[in-house]
Amino acid sequence: MNLLSFTLFLGILVHETSHAKDEDTITLSCPAHRPCRTAFASYNPITLKCDRPENAPVYWQYLDIFHPHARAVTFTQSSGSFPQDEDLDHQEHLKVLDLRSRSVLLSGNLKLLSPRVQDTGIYTCRDEKKHLAYYEIDIQDAQNIYISHARLGHRVHPNTTIDLGEVGTAEVFTVWSGWQPCDRCGMLGERKKVGFCYIKITKNSTVIEEPGPCGLLQSHFSPLQFNHTPELRIETCDGTCHEIASTENEDLTMVVDDYHTYLHADALFRCPMSSIYKPVYWEHGNASFTRLQQMMNNASYVLDKATGGGTLFIPVLNKSEEGVYRCYVDRRLTGRFHVIFLNVQYTSVPQHSSMFMSIITGLSVFLAVLLFVIILQYCKETTDRVIH
The missing domain is CATH 2.60.40.10 (Immunoglobulins)
Structure with missing residues (x-):
């Protein structure tokens, strides 16, 4: 082959x-x-x-x-x-x-x-x-996956060659899946494909080990050392499709959650049914989350690597980020998270309590000073007795 x-x-x-x-x-x-x-x-x-x-x-x-x-x-x-x-x-x-x-x-x-x-x-x-x-x-290792975006001119991993001495030569390359469907309908979206590290070993132009996944072959050829990681390739796509739009009442909606938190806290959402092998995207109101925005450092959110965006992390929530977050897998709504900020009410400390705390603090300082003077006097008397 x-x-x-x-x-x-x-x-x-x-x-x-x-x-x-x-x-x-x-x-x-x-x-x-x-x-x-x-x-x-x-x-x-x-x-x-x-x-x-x-x-x-x-x-x-x-x-x-x-x-x-x-x-x-x-x-x-x-x-x-x-x-x-x-x-x-x-x-x-x-x-x-x-x-x-x-x-x-x-x-x-x-x-x-x-x-x-x-x-x-x-x-x-x-x-x-x-x-x-x-x-x-x-x-x-999906945590160490290399992500490249065609819109930003990123290159994928190049093939590399490793000299194994008497064993032969190892060619390390990426085997790609096909492109997944565009992740959303009716708007510009993104699509992705997954690539895995593979190796072929030859000697004198003869294949001595058919191409196989890097981890499996590495166990057989101990000299193999390489930095070729799995890859996730992303490009923008036209979200025109002929499917009926997903609604919040569909049976596939796996999670409907009121997410109670505090202003300026962090939020972490996991989209049910998502994986790196499926198209997934998030939206909040009319705003959508894209990998392109994140990779341009123009986003206040993080889409995870391991599941290809199935987890959304928002650090330091501000007031505008309250509301409903939706996630879609295979263009179908599977999760809905309603962020609700809890009210924090601060009550003033009664005047008599404040006065009592001031008295306690003053008394503590006085006792600390008095103890220091006593110790100092004791040390002085001990030193005088030793000298005489």
């Missing part, structure tokens, strides 16, 4: 997998007879499918590829009591508990609620007889 076809294939594999509009996850299907290697962004939910026989119990295993003596360990299963693996060391046991706490089984499919970089590895689904699904997953 040449590099061009491989890139196109990965773009389809990662971003044209099925996910319903009322789900916050991207779904990948890799049966055991068709294993795949692909990358995902940390902190964004993913679902790994397991095509099990009807209602058959299954269990999921994880293999930590960075552990030198690792073996596949079961961390979740669809039925029965969970077995205790006595051969696990303390570190492996903690790893299994942590992974289990961030996983949910849905009809045998594995949903990783908040995947992390350290979750990179091999995931397999089994029943009592055989493997049903096989995944080699690289979780790349």
Whole structure:
């Protein structure tokens, strides 16, 4: 498979997998007879499918590829009591508990609620007889994602080449998804695409390792050192679309919240159902929030990196920022937050209380001075006795 076809294939594999509009996850299907290697962004939910026989119990295993003596360990299963693996060391046991706490089984499919970089590895689904699904997953750091905006003339990461000595040469490059739809209708909006770090290793012009996600290949080739991070590419777009506009009464509105806070406090909103794999935008009244404004340092807000803008942070709220904030995912309203400032009333201190506090303060100062004089006199008398 040449590099061009491989890139196109990965773009389809990662971003044209099925996910319903009322789900916050991207779904990948890799049966055991068709294993795949692909990358995902940390902190964004993913679902790994397991095509099990009807209602058959299954269990999921994880293999930590960075552990030198690792073996596949079961961390979740669809039925029965969970077995205790006595051969696990303390570190492996903690790893299994942590992974289990961030996983949910849905009809045998594995949903990783908040995947992390350290979750990179091999995931397999089994029943009592055989493997049903096989995944080699690289979780790349979305907190460290590089964001570029075409409107500002930003460049994407260039390809880089690393000399591995006798091993060969590593070419590090970005594999891109397709463009997501424009994030809003009826106005100028933004659209984004996600890019992941991939590596191809050659020696004497011969490919010795097919292109694969950086984290997976780095575990096999220890000399690999690079600074190529995942990427988020953004450009402006025409928001003309033929969909019916979203309303506040739609069933997809997951959160309707009265956000009580104080003037000059900070505010943090998390848009339900948002992820880096979906178009998302925010508005407040007639004002909209864009990545372009933020990157031009012309904004009093911050759209987060990890989810591609699914979290909105507003530091030091002023009076004009009171009101309703709405967020849209796939151009549908999913969250509504009403910022309401609490009234703070200050009462004057009664005169007699103020006078009492003044007396107490004066008395404290007098006693402190008196104690100092006594200590000074004692030290002087002690010194005189020593001299004589």
